[in-house]
Amino acid sequence: MEGVAEKKREVEEKLRQDEKVVDVLRESLEKSDNVTKGMVTILESFANRLQKMDQTIQPLYRQTLKLTRLQTNVENSLIELDRIIGFHHMADDIEGRIREGPSGNIEGYLKLLERLESALSFFNTNNTNSIELPRLNALYDDGMETLTKDFLNLLKHDSKPVPIQVLNDIASESPEESQHLEHLPERTMRDLQAIANYLVIKRENTDITGVYAQIRSNQLGRSLSSLKEPGQGASQLSATTPLRKASFAFLKGQTPKKNVKRGEGAGKKEREGPRPSATVASEGGLSEVQLEGSSLFIIMAKVFLRLLQSEVQLMEQIVPKQHHSHVLCQLIKQPMDYFMMDADGILQKARKCIARHDYPAVISVFKIMKHMHTLLPEYQAALENMDTASYNRLVEFIGHLEKLTHKTLEDYVLFIRGDPEKQSNLPKDGTVHELTSSTMWFTEQLLDYHSLLGEVYLKQGSYHIVLTKDEESKSAGQYLSRVLDALNINLKNKADAYESPVLGALFLMNNYHFILKIFTRNTTMQPLLERAVSDIEQHYADLIEYEMKSYQKGFAKLIPFLGQEMSISGSQADKPNKAQKALLKEKFKGFNTELEELCRVHGQYSIPDSRLRQRVREDNIELLEPLYSEFFRVYGQSKFTSKPEKYLKYTPQKLEEALNKFFDNGAT
Secondary structure (H helix, E strand, O other): OHHHHHHHHHHHHHHHHHHHHHHHHHHHHHHHHHHHHHHHHHHHHHHHHHHHHHHHHHHHHHHHHHHHHHHHHHHHHHHHHHHHHHHHHHHHHHHHHHHHOOOOOHHHHHHHHHHHHHHHHHHHHHOOOOOHHHHHHHHHHHHHHHHHHHHHHHHHHHOOOOOHHHHHHHHHOOHHHOOOOOOOOHHHHHHHHHHHHHHHHHOOOOHHHHHHHHHHHHHHHHHHHHOOOOOOOOHHHHHHOOOOOOOOHHHHOOOOOOOOOOOOOOHHHHOOOOOOHHHHHHHOOOOOOOOOOHHHHHHHHHHHHHHHHHHHHHHHHHOOHHHHHHHHHHHHHHHHHHHHHHHHHHHHHHHHHHHOOOOOHHHHHHHHHHHHHHHHHHHHHHHOOOOHHHHHHHHHHHHHHHHHHHHHHHHHHHHHHOOOOOOOOOOOOOOOOHHHHHHHHHHHHHHHHHHHHHHHHHHOOOOOOOOOHHHHHHHHHHHHHHHHHHHHHHHHHHHHOOOOHHHHHHHHHHHHHHHHHHHHHOOOHHHHHHHHOOOHHHHHHHHHHHHHHHHHHHHOOOHHHHOOOOOOOOOOOOOOOHHHHHHHHHHHHHHHHHHHHHHHHHOOOOOOOHHHHHHHHHHHHHHHHHHHHHHHHHHOOOOOOOOHHHHOOOOHHHHHHHHHOOOHHHHO
16 A cells, blocks of 8 residues: 555656646747737738838839830930931942942951941832932942952962972972961951852852852962973973883884893892892893873872862862852862873873883883872862762772773783793893893882782772782782793793703793792792792792703713723723723713813803802712712723823813803803
8 A cells, every 4th residue: 555655646746747847838838929929010010011112112113114215215216317317328428438449458348338238228128219229229239349359359369379399399298298288368368258258148149159269270270280391390200201112122022132141130240149129120121110201190199189188278268168069169170170181191101001012111000009099088088078070080090090900910911921932032041031030020010019919900990899908918929920820831932942952941940040039039029929829939949940950961961971881890990901992982082072062052051140050060060070080080090092181181170170160151
């Protein structure tokens, strides 16, 4: 029970505390209500005052706004009235300045014309019967005519051909050194641009676009034609590189006046070792070949591109964009015709040269193609979306060059294979034939354009085929291999025309060695050939070895004299009988006679290459010297004659000396 009573007391105490809290909250709530009522009273009073103020000010605001609008209308009316009055007096005010022309102040003159436009617009809209309207129309027409004439005069006065020295600089510059051409002064360009924008854009007067195209076309044409003026820079190239007329006479079915005796060079310099490619040409009686006018055409193609690019830039600064295509087509037509006339001339000259089997002229065609392929993307960029017809003419020209080149390459192989000259121009000393020398020179010249060679050969005149670098290299190697195969066939036919098989074998050996030396020392030719024939070097080494064996068959008459089939024992060798003496005399005499004959004819033969010459001599010594030394050892001391000087002319040492003198006359 005591616990319950204690619990009851605790609850009652807590209840008393809660009641106190409730009393405090009730008192606070009453105070808050009193504050709220006071605030509401204040806000209602403030709202009432604002309403009374608005009712007082609103009429005053509306009246002020109305007065302001009236004032603005009056001012605008006065301004418009002044403008209209100005329209009536405008003809008198600006007639003198319009008649006078821009006088260097294009901007001010254009503002006068804009004022005239405003006056004409007013009278055409509001008073078409005004006496001022005809006068203003006449004045405006005069102003437009004056502006057009000023455009023409400015363009004519400041447009001049590019100086020849600048053109020469363009011809010799690299793409990284491309210089900016200033055709017109900066101020003139600004004035022309302002006039063009006003006449073409605002007035839709396109007459000046035709004027612009004609004037700039004339200057572009004059710049191009100055390249060909006698004594003017680039034109001198044409005079200094005339078309070769005497070289490759054998390709034209003519017999050379003099046989080439040493296709690989002559004298002391040759024996010092291989010489560079440029020398090979001169060794065969050839010189650098250029199609007449080809160098000048290449220069013209580059200069034409730079001039065209600069004209496009100038046009973009002056002529409104929507007229670029039309203006450029007009501007470039005559210069392009002039350029393509030269291009057609180059084609005709090349065709004539090739028709008369002057195949080296194709080197110049390759050179032109290489430059045109390099320049074509820039031509395309300059003419893109503006003059596709002119670009297509360039593409068509390159296509003609490629077709001509492909046909020439095929004809050249057939001509080399079927050269009918077998005897009239055969070198009597068995040296390198002029055909071999010139053919290898020709192939070396083609190597400067081996990528293009492979492309043209594989595409067979189809311009639209795109090849990889690997395909180009393989194709070039296949063509070079065909040329060498054709040359080998021709050389074999020529070798068969020699009366002496030994000289024929020596002839083939010289020519094969010359071919091998040329392509192995050339770091471009050999890799290309190996793309077509993997063992090309070994192939020619085998050919040389085969001809070496054929050549040594010429010593067959000597070998029987050195046979030891006689029945003479070692004890009898010192005192041979009569029959044995006669046999020994016959052998030594026959050997001497045959050896002297070989020395005589080999003195007329030639092996120009010092290494090959020494190798042949050593092989000859290796063939004969052991046999003769043994024969001489056994029978040289026999007392078979009382005149040993008659029969024992050659000791083994003298035999070696004699063999080492082979080809001496042909090597000097």
